[in-house]
Amino acid sequence: MAAPLINIKEVSYEYEQTKALDHISMTVEEGDFLAILGPNGSGKSTLLKIMLGLIRPSEGRVELFGIDSRQFKHREWIGYVSQKSNSFNSAFPATVQEVVAGGLAKKAGLFHKLPKNTSQQVEEALDAVGMKSFKNRSISELSGGQQQRVFIARALVAKPKVLILDEPTVGIDVQNVQAFYDMLAALNRERNITLVLVTHDVDTVTDRISHVACLNQTIHFHGFKDQLHMMSDEKREAWYGHSVRKIHHTEGSHTHA
Amino acid sequence: MLDAILSYEFLQNAFASGLIIGVIAPLLGVFIVVRRLSLIADALSHVTLAGIAGSLYLSQSVGALALLNPLYLGIASSVMGSMLIERLRSVYKHYEELAIPIILSAGIGFGAIFISLAEGFSSDLFGYLFGTVSAVSRQDLFIVAGIAVIVLAFIRIFFKELFVLSFDDEYARASGLPAKWIHFLFMIVTALVIAGSMRIVGILLVSSLMTIPVATAMRVAKSFKQTIWLSILFGEISVLTGLVAAFYFDLAPGGTIVVTSIAILLVILAYRKISLSKKRGAAA
Numbered sequence: 115m116a117a118p119l120i121n122i123k124e125v126s127y128e129y130e131q132t133k134a135l136d137h138i139s140m141t142v143e144e145g146d147f148l149a150i151l152g153p154n155g156s157g158k159s160t161l162l163k164i165m166l167g168l169i170r171p172s173e174g175r176v177e178l179f180g181i182d183s184r185q186f187k188h189r190e191w192i193g194y195v196s197q198k199s200n201s202f203n204s205a206f207p208a209t210v211q212e213v214v215a216g217g218l219a220k221k222a223g224l225f226h227k228l229p230k231n232t233s234q235q236v237e238e239a240l241d242a243v244g245m246k247s248f249k250n251r252s253i254s255e256l257s258g259g260q261q262q263r264v265f266i267a268r269a270l271v272a273k274p275k276v277l278i279l280d281e282p283t284v285g286i287d288v289q290n291v292q293a294f295y296d297m298l299a300a301l302n303r304e305r306n307i308t309l310v311l312v313t314h315d316v317d318t319v320t321d322r323i324s325h326v327a328c329l330n331q332t333i334h335f336h337g338f339k340d341q342l343h344m345m346s347d348e349k350r351e352a353w354y355g356h357s358v359r360k361i362h363h364t365e366g367s368h369t370h371a
Numbered sequence: 372m373l374d375a376i377l378s379y380e381f382l383q384n385a386f387a388s389g390l391i392i393g394v395i396a397p398l399l400g401v402f403i404v405v406r407r408l409s410l411i412a413d414a415l416s417h418v419t420l421a422g423i424a425g426s427l428y429l430s431q432s433v434g435a436l437a438l439l440n441p442l443y444l445g446i447a448s449s450v451m452g453s454m455l456i457e458r459l460r461s462v463y464k465h466y467e468e469l470a471i472p473i474i475l476s477a478g479i480g481f482g483a484i485f486i487s488l489a490e491g492f493s494s495d496l497f498g499y500l501f502g503t504v505s506a507v508s509r510q511d512l513f514i515v516a517g518i519a520v521i522v523l524a525f526i527r528i529f530f531k532e533l534f535v536l537s538f539d540d541e542y543a544r545a546s547g548l549p550a551k552w553i554h555f556l557f558m559i560v561t562a563l564v565i566a567g568s569m570r571i572v573g574i575l576l577v578s579s580l581m582t583i584p585v586a587t588a589m590r591v592a593k594s595f596k597q598t599i600w601l602s603i604l605f606g607e608i609s610v611l612t613g614l615v616a617a618f619y620f621d622l623a624p625g626g627t628i629v630v631t632s633i634a635i636l637l638v639i640l641a642y643r644k645i646s647l648s649k650k651r652g653a654a655a
Contacts, residue, residue: 166545189547202539206405207588208595216535220546228531252593268542 117180118143119276119308120165125174127160134160136331137174142276147302147309149319149339152329153354158312159197161329162280165310166194179275190221193269193277195262197284202265204254210264211236211249217268239271240264242305243297258285259294270301276308277301283315291315295322328353375618382618384507385571388515389610389624392568392580395522397588397606399564400581401599402557404589405537411558412578414471415452415565417478420574422448422566423499424485431489441499442514442566449562452478457558502573502625504617511570518567525560529553534595571610573625580606583632587639605635 118141127135134157142148150158163169165176167183176183179191196202214236215228222228229235240246243263253261262282269277279298283291295315299322301307313319326342328335334353335345345353376382403412426444429436452474459470486496498506526533532553536543543550568577588601613628620627 167547168541168545187547189545194542194545196539196541196545202542203405203407203537206538206595207592207598208534208538209593212534212595213538216531216538216542217546219531219535219543220548222531224532224549225528250593265542272546 117177119179120310121177121180122161122165123174123177125161125164125171125176127157127164127169128172129160133331135164135171138329138333139174140327140333140336142308142310144275144308145302145306146325147299147323148311148325148327149316149323150310150312150327150329151314151316156330158329159280162278162310162312165278166192190272191275193217193266193272193274195265195269195277195279195282197281202261206253208253209249210240210245210251210253210256213253213264214239214249214268214271217271221272235271236267239267242270242301243267257287259287259290262286262294263297266297266301270307274307276310279309279311279313281312281314283313291318295319298322330354380509381505381507384509384512385504385618385624386611386614388507388512389571389614390607391515391519392571393607393610394603395519395564396568396572396577396580397584397602398526398599399522399561400585400606401588401595401602402533402537403561403581404585408561409578409582410468410471410475411453411456412561412565412581414456414475414478415449415562416569416574416577417475417482418452419445419449419478419562419566419569419577420499421478421481421485422446423569423574424482424489424496427495428485428489440508440510440514441495442511442570445499445569446514446563446566448478449566450559453558453562457555497623498573499569500573500575500625501623502569502571502576502617502628504614504624507570515567515570518563522560522564525556529556533557571614571624572628573623576625576629579629579632580609583629583636584609587632587636590639590643605632608635 120142122138122140125135125138126133138161150161152158160169164171167186178186179188211233215232217239218228218232218235237246237249240249243266245260245263245267248256248260248264253264256264266277283294286294295318298309298311302309311319311323320339323339325337326335326339327333328345330353334349335342376386403409422445423441425448426439426441430439430441456470456474459473460467463469495506532543532548535546535548536550536553540550564581565577568580572580584602584605585598587605588598592598592601609628609632612631614624616622616627616631617624
């Protein structure tokens with residue numbers, strides 16, 4: 115049996131003497147569409163940053179593709195899309211094409227130029243997110259939703275096996291959130307890209323994901339989304355910190371916080 | 372003017388150095404501006420002042436160092452300043468911007484002490500503060516040319532990494548690029564450009580040649596590469612016009628270069644305003 119793409123083993127993280135994560139263990143298998151859910155301050159983004167190697171855990175370790183994350187060299191296999199407003203300079207003078215081509219920097223390698231077919235690869239990635247016609251537009255002219263699609267194209271251009279997204283719909287208007295998650299589901303289904311997503315859009319995302327992890331310093335549930343309704347009320351309350359209503363949809367059983 | 376340049380070596384040195392600086396200062400300036408590091412350039416230029424003043428003092432008081440080119444100590448202190456800024460930024464993780472005023476005031480402080488020890492301003496020091504046309508030596512030109520080779524090689528080798536790092540620092544680190552090392556090298560190269568540019572533009576105005584042409588280019592450029600080319604174009608126009616004006620009117624070139632670059636900025640801002648109101652008028 116192939117090793118999980120991401121294997122988190124007993125990971126803890128302390129920030130200024132406050133425990134953000136407490137002995138987290140979970141795996142992400144090929145083809146999964148995993149949503150990590152939890153209240154504000156539950157450690158969701160911290161867990162993603164540990165997966166990405168942006169911060170080191172205080173305890174435990176992470177394996178990527180069966181290799182300890184500290185020794186893992188193929189970062190281009192893992193695409194990353196951060197919260198829109200987090201690190202990107204919104205007035206940056208660059209075209210969409212230039213931004214997406216930046217996604218090939220690691221794959222091309224240090225001391226090497228971008229490949230000759232960069233333009234074609236960029237167009238393909240933009241096509242996958244429905245933004246091909248915007249390639250010559252300035253990134254600062256686009257709406258929040260369009261910018262996030264461009265950032266997904268930047269992650270896709272290196273043909274990653276896993277895409278990690280940290281609250282990608284922050285700043286996107288409600289009407290476009292549905293279409294955004296449809297696009298992610300299509301990438302998961304049609305291109306077999308494994309997706310790990312931190313989100314608050316529980317209502318919108320539930321129909322599209324395959325797995326759920328309920329996090330609040332520790333993992334309260336991790337498994338198929340269809341098993342989430344089996345989580346007891348006590349466990350659900352312990353996870354979210356206050357009472358959570360369980361709503362049953364006619365087409366299935368989903369839990370909404 | 373051309374006759375004068377062909378006749379006098381000091382003018383050849385000044386214009387050749389100016390042409391080189393007109394390329395490298397705005398080129399690196401693009402990355403400095405988009406990474407919001409403009410104030411670091413100011414801090415490093417003031418640290419360079421301490422090195423230059425220290426060198427001028429040493430050349431007065433230590434006979435063996437009388438012929439030492441102050442640029443060397445200026446470059447050394449600028450590079451050291453860039454490393455100290457990085458060190459302080461890691462010490463004050465939540466107040467990274469504190470590193471800039473600390474290093475800037477340290478530079479002025481040491482500079483003031485060395486100037487006092489050297490018993491006031493000399494014409495040499497005035498040239499380092501505001502630039503000079505007449506005192507650029509062939510050795511200065513070679514140093515500037517050497518710095519230009521390093522800068523151009525650095526940008527050529529690490530262009531794609533610098534672009535990603537400038538656009539989105541967190542993404543650069545998450546995608547496994549050696550962001551820390553590239554930033555460290557970037558700071559050293561910035562220190563070199565500041566030290567190299569000050570002979571023409573002067574310590575107090577060097578950061579403006581790295582930022583004003585870029586600020587102008589950003590108003591009209593449609594892409595990152597276009598921003599770079601336009602910044603260099605505006606930088607070259609500023610340097611050449613400024614040097615000619617400085618030569619004919621016997622002014623400090625730092626002043627004429629910066630005033631020219633501000634004039635270009637104002638023209639572009641006015642052009643943008645007129646073209647925007649025309650567009651709005653057509654749409655209404």
